[in-house]
Amino acid sequence: MRIVVCVKQVPDTTDVRVDPEKGTLIREGVPSMINPFDQFALEEGLRVRDRTGGELIVLSMGPPQAKSVIMLSLAIGADRGILLTDRAFAGADTLATAYTLSKAIEKVGDVDLVVCGLQAIDGDTAQVGPGIATRLRMPQVTYAERIEVVDGTLRARRVVEDGNETVEARLPALATMTTPSDFVPTNPPFTRIMKAKGKPYEEWKVADLDADPGRLGLDGSPTWVEKVYPPPKREKGEMLEGAPDEIVGRLVEILKQERVL
Amino acid sequence: MEDWFFTEEQRMFRESLREYLQNHITPEKVVEMEEKREIPRSIHDAMADFELFCPLVSEEYGGAGFDLVTAGIVGEELARVDPTGSTCVYYLVPASWSRMIYLYGTEEAKQELLPKMTKGRMFCGIASTEADTGSDLGNMITTIKPIRNGYVVNGAKNYISGIREARNTDGGHVTLARQDLAAGVRGCTLFFLPLNSKGIEISLDREMGREGMSTGGFHIDNVEIPERYLIGEEKRGFYIIHEGYEAARGIIACVCAGAALKALENAVAYMKERKAFGQPLARYQGMQFPLAEHWSRMMMLRDWAYKALRIMDQEKQGKASRMESSQAIAMAKLWGPLWAFDAINFAMQVQGAYGYSLECTEQKALRAIRSFGWAEGTSEVMRLIIAREVLGGTSWKGY
Ligand SMILES: Cc1cc2nc3c(=O)[nH]c(=O)nc-3n(C[C@H](O)[C@H](O)[C@H](O)COP(=O)(O)OP(=O)(O)OC[C@H]3O[C@@H](n4cnc5c(N)ncnc54)[C@H](O)[C@@H]3O)c2cc1C
Numbered sequence: 001m002r003i004v005v006c007v008k009q010v011p012d013t014t015d016v017r018v019d020p021e022k023g024t025l026i027r028e029g030v031p032s033m034i035n036p037f038d039q040f041a042l043e044e045g046l047r048v049r050d051r052t053g054g055e056l057i058v059l060s061m062g063p064p065q066a067k068s069v070i071m072l073s074l075a076i077g078a079d080r081g082i083l084l085t086d087r088a089f090a091g092a093d094t095l096a097t098a099y100t101l102s103k104a105i106e107k108v109g110d111v112d113l114v115v116c117g118l119q120a121i122d123g124d125t126a127q128v129g130p131g132i133a134t135r136l137r138m139p140q141v142t143y144a145e146r147i148e149v150v151d152g153t154l155r156a157r158r159v160v161e162d163g164n165e166t167v168e169a170r171l172p173a174l175a176t177m178t179t180p181s182d183f184v185p186t187n188p189p190f191t192r193i194m195k196a197k198g199k200p201y202e203e204w205k206v207a208d209l210d211a212d213p214g215r216l217g218l219d220g221s222p223t224w225v226e227k228v229y230p231p232p233k234r235e236k237g238e239m240l241e242g243a244p245d246e247i248v249g250r251l252v253e254i255l256k257q258e259r260v261l
Numbered sequence: 262m263e264d265w266f267f268t269e270e271q272r273m274f275r276e277s278l279r280e281y282l283q284n285h286i287t288p289e290k291v292v293e294m295e296e297k298r299e300i301p302r303s304i305h306d307a308m309a310d311f312e313l314f315c316p317l318v319s320e321e322y323g324g325a326g327f328d329l330v331t332a333g334i335v336g337e338e339l340a341r342v343d344p345t346g347s348t349c350v351y352y353l354v355p356a357s358w359s360r361m362i363y364l365y366g367t368e369e370a371k372q373e374l375l376p377k378m379t380k381g382r383m384f385c386g387i388a389s390t391e392a393d394t395g396s397d398l399g400n401m402i403t404t405i406k407p408i409r410n411g412y413v414v415n416g417a418k419n420y421i422s423g424i425r426e427a428r429n430t431d432g433g434h435v436t437l438a439r440q441d442l443a444a445g446v447r448g449c450t451l452f453f454l455p456l457n458s459k460g461i462e463i464s465l466d467r468e469m470g471r472e473g474m475s476t477g478g479f480h481i482d483n484v485e486i487p488e489r490y491l492i493g494e495e496k497r498g499f500y501i502i503h504e505g506y507e508a509a510r511g512i513i514a515c516v517c518a519g520a521a522l523k524a525l526e527n528a529v530a531y532m533k534e535r536k537a538f539g540q541p542l543a544r545y546q547g548m549q550f551p552l553a554e555h556w557s558r559m560m561m562l563r564d565w566a567y568k569a570l571r572i573m574d575q576e577k578q579g580k581a582s583r584m585e586s587s588q589a590i591a592m593a594k595l596w597g598p599l600w601a602f603d604a605i606n607f608a609m610q611v612q613g614a615y616g617y618s619l620e621c622t623e624q625k626a627l628r629a630i631r632s633f634g635w636a637e638g639t640s641e642v643m644r645l646i647i648a649r650e651v652l653g654g655t656s657w658k659g660y
Contacts, residue, residue, distance in 0.1 A: 068269070072273060075273070187280050187311075189310075189311045189312045190274050190316065191312060191325050191326065193273050193277070194326070197270065
C-alpha cells in the first residue's frame with residue numbers, strides 16, 4: 001500500500017483579522033498549525049497503513065515554513081514528506097492547488113489511497129480533495145470519519161445529514177475526512193520529533209513536476225477575491241445571573257418587553 | 262517574532278507538550294491530587310507515556326536523551342498546568358538525580374536502575390540534608406564505610422522529597438555521606454541508597470504545599486549496599502554532586518518562570534473583567550505598573566534560566582567551564598523563586614478576597630514556589646556561589 005495524505009499549514013486563530021485597507025488576512029504574528037481536519041486525515045491514514053503495511057507519504061504545498069507541518073506529520077508517524085514550495089506555486093486558488101497536488105501525486109507514482117482533510121479552516125471550501133480525485137480519475141468518498149482498506153477496496157463510513165452510511169470504492173481512491181467530536185490529536189513526544197528529522201524529506205519545485213506552468217499558482221487561478229471583510233461585530237448578549245427562579249422571572253419579563261411573548 | 266534561542270525541534274516539542282499536558286493535567290486532576298495528597302495514577306501514566314521520567318538519560322538506557330534546555334521546557338510547562346508544583350518536583354528531582362547515575366554510576370547500576378527509572382517505574386531522589394545540617398554538607402553525621410563487596414551506611418536524612426514515592430517503587434535516593442571523617446566535605450562519597458533496604462526506617466512530614474509529593478526523613482541503621490551503587494569515586498562525592506543540584510536548580514528556575522507567568526496571565530484576565538469604581542482594574546495605572554514590573558522580571562528570568570541551562574549543555578560539550586555553569590545557574594535559582602513569589606503574590610492581590618481562598622490557583626502556586634527558596638540549595642547559598650565567582654574572577658568576562 002502506498003498512501004498519500006495531503007496536509008496544509010493554516011493560521012492558528014479563531015480570531016481572524018483583516019487588513020481594512022488591503023482587504024487581506026493579517027498573517028503576521030499569527031502562529032500557524034496543521035489544519036485540524038488534515039491531522040485527523042493523517043491519523044486515519046496511519047491506522048490504515050499500520051494494518052495493511054506499506055508507506056505513508058505526507059504532501060503539502062506552501063511557503064518554506066510549511067515544512068513544520070510536514071515535520072509534525074513525520075513525528076506523528078508518516079514515513080516520508082514532500083513539500084511543494086516555489087514562488088510559481090504561490091497564490092493558487094483551489095483549482096490550481098488541486099492541479100498541482102495531483103501532479104505531485106502522479107510523480108510519487110503507484111499511489112493506492114489519497115486521504116485529505118474535508119476542508120482547510122482558513123478557506124473552508126472543501127474543493128481541493130474532490131479536485132484532486134477528478135484529475136487523478138479516482139473514485140472519491142467525501143465526509144468520511146472512518147476508513148479501512150479490505151481486499152483492495154476502500155470502505156468508508158460517511159457522515160450524512162441524518163446518520164452514517166458506509167460506502168466502498170475500488171482502489172486507487174481518494175477520501176476526505178471530517179473530524180469526529182471525540183478525536184484527540186496525537187501529541188508526539190520528544191524522541192519521535194527527533195526521529196522525524198532522520199526521515200526522508202524532499203522539497204519539490206515547478207521543475208520537478210510534469211505540469212503545465214499556466215495552470216499553476218496565480219496564473220492558473222481564475223478565482224478573484226473581490227473583497228474580504230470581517231463580519232460585523234455582534235453586540236454582547238445580556239447575561240442574567242442569580243437563582244434559577246429569579247432568572248426565569250426576569251427572562252419572561254424581558255421577552256414580554258421585546259414582544260416575543 | 263522569529264525565535265532565536267530554541268531549536269525547531271524544541272519549539273515543536275513545547276507545542277506538542279503544552280497541548281498534551283492541558284489534556285492530561287486538568288484543573289480537576291489537580292484538585293484530586295491535593296485531596297488525595299498523591300499524584301493520581303492517570304497523571305503518572307500520562308507523564309510516562311510522554312517520556313517525562315528521567316529524560317536526561319540517553320535512549321540506550323530507556324531515556325529520551327534530552328539536553329538540559331529541553332528538560333527546562335518540561336519544567337516550565339508543568340508549572341503552567343500544575344500550580345501545586347507537585348508534578349514539577351516529581352519530574353525534576355528524578356530527572357536531575359538519575360542523570361548523576363547516568364553520568365557517574367557503574368555500568369551495572371545503570372543497566373539495572375535506569376531502564377526502570379526512565380519508565381517511571383522507579384523513583385530516584387536526592388538525600389543530602391539532615392536534621393542538624395543542610396547547606397553545611399561537611400557537618401553531616403551520615404557515614405559510609407567500605408566492607409567486603411560493598412559498603413555499610415549509618416546515620417539519618419531529613420526533609421527529603423519522594424520518600425513514599427521511592428518506597429512504593431523500590432526506588433531510592435542518590436545519597437551523600439562522609440567517608441573520610443577528617444576531610445570534612447572533601448571526604449564525602451555519593452551513592453545510590455534503595456529505600457527498601459533492610460535497616461531503613463522512614464517518617465513522613467506535612468508541608469505547606471506541593472500536596473501531591475511526599476517529604477520526610479529516614480534513619481539508616483547499618484544498611485549494606487553493593488559496590489555497584491557507588492556514584493563516581495569514593496570520597497569524590499562533593500566534587501560531582503553540584504552537577505545534580507545545578508541541573509535541578511536550572512529546571513527549578515524554569516518552573517518559577519512558568520508558574521509566575523501563568524499567574525500573571527490569570528491576573529490579567531481578572532483585571533480586565535473585574536470592575537471597581539466604574540472601570541476595569543486593568544485601567545488603573547496602580548495595577549498596570551506592578552504588572553509591567555513583574556512581567557518584565559519574569560520574562561528576563563525565563564530567558565536567563567534557559568541560557569544557564571544552555572551553558573550547562575555547553576559544559577558537557579567542553580565549551581563552558583564548571584564554574585561558568587555554577588554561577589549562571591545560581592543566578593537563575595536565586596531570582597527565580599524570589600521574583601516568582603512576588604509576582605504570584607501580586608497576582609493574588611489583584612484578585613481581592615478570592616485570592617486568599619483555597620480555590621484560587623495562585624495561592625497554591627505561592628505555597629509551591631516558596632519551597633524553592635531552600636530546596637536544592639538556598640537563596641543564600643546561591644548568593645555565596647555568585648559572589649565567589651565574581652570575586653574570584655571566573656565570572657563572565659564580556660564575551
Ligand atoms: C520542600 C523541600 C524539599 C526538600 N527536599 C530535599 C531533598 O529531596 N533532598 C535533600 O537532601 N534536601 C531537601 N530539602 C532540604 C534543602 O536542601 C535544605 O533545606 C537546604 O539545603 C538548606 O538546609 P537547611 O534547611 O538545613 O538550612 P541551613 O543550612 O541550616 O540554613 C539555615 C539558614 O541559614 C542560611 N545560611 C546557611 N549558611 C549560610 C551562610 N554561610 N551564609 C549566609 N546564610 C547561610 C540558609 O540559607 C538558611 O536560610 C528540601 C527542602 C524543602 C523545603
